[in-house]
Amino acid sequence: MIKFLDLHKINNRFRDEFKAAFSIALNDAHFILGKNVTNFENEFASYCGTKYCVGTANGLDALTLILKGYIHLGKLKKGDKVIVPANTFIATILSILHAELVPVLVEPDASTYNISVDTDTTKFVEAKAIIMVHLYGQLADAEYFQQIAKQFNCLLIEDAAQAHGAELSNDLTQQSSAKQLRAGSLSHAAAFSFYPSKNLGALGDGGAITTDDLELVKVIRLMRNYGSKEKYQNEIVGYNSRLDDMQAAFLSIKLKVLDADNKRRREIAEVYLEQIHNSKIKLPFYNGSKNHVFYAFVVEVENRKDFIDYLNKNEIEWLIHYPVPPHQQKALEPFLHLNLPLTEKIHKRIISLPISPVLTDMEIQTVIEVINTY
Numbered sequence: 001m002i003k004f005l006d007l008h009k010i011n012n013r014f015r016d017e018f019k020a021a022f023s024i025a026l027n028d029a030h031f032i033l034g035k036n037v038t039n040f041e042n043e044f045a046s047y048c049g050t051k052y053c054v055g056t057a058n059g060l061d062a063l064t065l066i067l068k069g070y071i072h073l074g075k076l077k078k079g080d081k082v083i084v085p086a087n088t089f090i091a092t093i094l095s096i097l098h099a100e101l102v103p104v105l106v107e108p109d110a111s112t113y114n115i116s117v118d119t120d121t122t123k124f125v126e127a128k129a130i131i132m133v134h135l136y137g138q139l140a141d142a143e144y145f146q147q148i149a150k151q152f153n154c155l156l157i158e159d160a161a162q163a164h165g166a167e168l169s170n171d172l173t174q175q176s177s178a179k180q181l182r183a184g185s186l187s188h189a190a191a192f193s194f195y196p197s198k199n200l201g202a203l204g205d206g207g208a209i210t211t212d213d214l215e216l217v218k219v220i221r222l223m224r225n226y227g228s229k230e231k232y233q234n235e236i237v238g239y240n241s242r243l244d245d246m247q248a249a250f251l252s253i254k255l256k257v258l259d260a261d262n263k264r265r266r267e268i269a270e271v272y273l274e275q276i277h278n279s280k281i282k283l284p285f286y287n288g289s290k291n292h293v294f295y296a297f298v299v300e301v302e303n304r305k306d307f308i309d310y311l312n313k314n315e316i317e318w319l320i321h322y323p324v325p326p327h328q329q330k331a332l333e334p335f336l337h338l339n340l341p342l343t344e345k346i347h348k349r350i351i352s353l354p355i356s357p358v359l360t361d362m363e364i365q366t367v368i369e370v371i372n373t374y
């Protein structure tokens, strides 16, 4: 059986370091917003190339707190429209609803699955924010949307929950030593998730915001902690959405190997792209740069049910990111009438193959052979 994602194997690499961190935490007994959170926030801001990072309880809260933070600062107001790709994970859209804003769902690009540069620009006239999701680990066209955000006076927000470490670069050789811009630093504010399956995953829930905006950081630091800077002094109506201190310690340990893990994911993707030859399988678009960290390796197939039976028979695990588009979920009934044929077509055809830093060369070859004989 080839696992889709072997979380035991991924995390077992750090067993001794995790145990040491746990032992220190147990001794220090400073479990909430202790020094592990501060350390990780500093490390992650520096890694992403932003001035600030604020840890949160999860990725959905990171997105929601960015939007609520902007509302608090008067940069957004209830009912404002927010552009979002229709084929994202539902969390992106939920954050907009939780902030009492109005999601405007747009079709993605058919080859990258990211928000399309062909999106009708009249949509941006009324919008007050754009959420650019770096879906499956591949950066959306940040330079284009930075320019659009400026032109239409919109806030640009990244949902970077699948793209930790993705770099904006046109250097196809991956040799350049110049510091590259990373996911999290390509917009006014970015949200990350450290859900265990993500490229940088905790041993539980976790999330973060990265930004250069000190005003926003101040508000979100208050919001995530009952609106309080000093214990029992509540300045605003806050929430409880703190990054857990123990998880922060684990994340600091794993952050050190994130670049190496992402490199391995790209290597595997390149082998798949070179060696999978089957006219029934549409392979994903990849420009060969570090702009993709392959959170998922998503292929398209006409008869997905048949392909799934075949993978099951050959003991290759798979996943679908995602089987039902958000606007067709019961929870989002008011959006059901939307005409999103491309999104609906993509959701019917996509399937994700195993990819992870701990996949062995032999497993990779097995996946390729099985698919080539489909």
Ligand SMILES: *Cc1c(COP(=O)(O)O)cnc(C)c1O
Binding pocket: 058, 059, 060, 061, 088, 089, 091, 092, 133, 159, 161, 162, 192, 193, 194, 195, 205, 206, 207
């Ligand atoms: C995982 C994910 C989230 C939400 O993260 P949680 O930590 O599960 O709340 C948001 N957006 C995208 C694109 C994701 O993949």
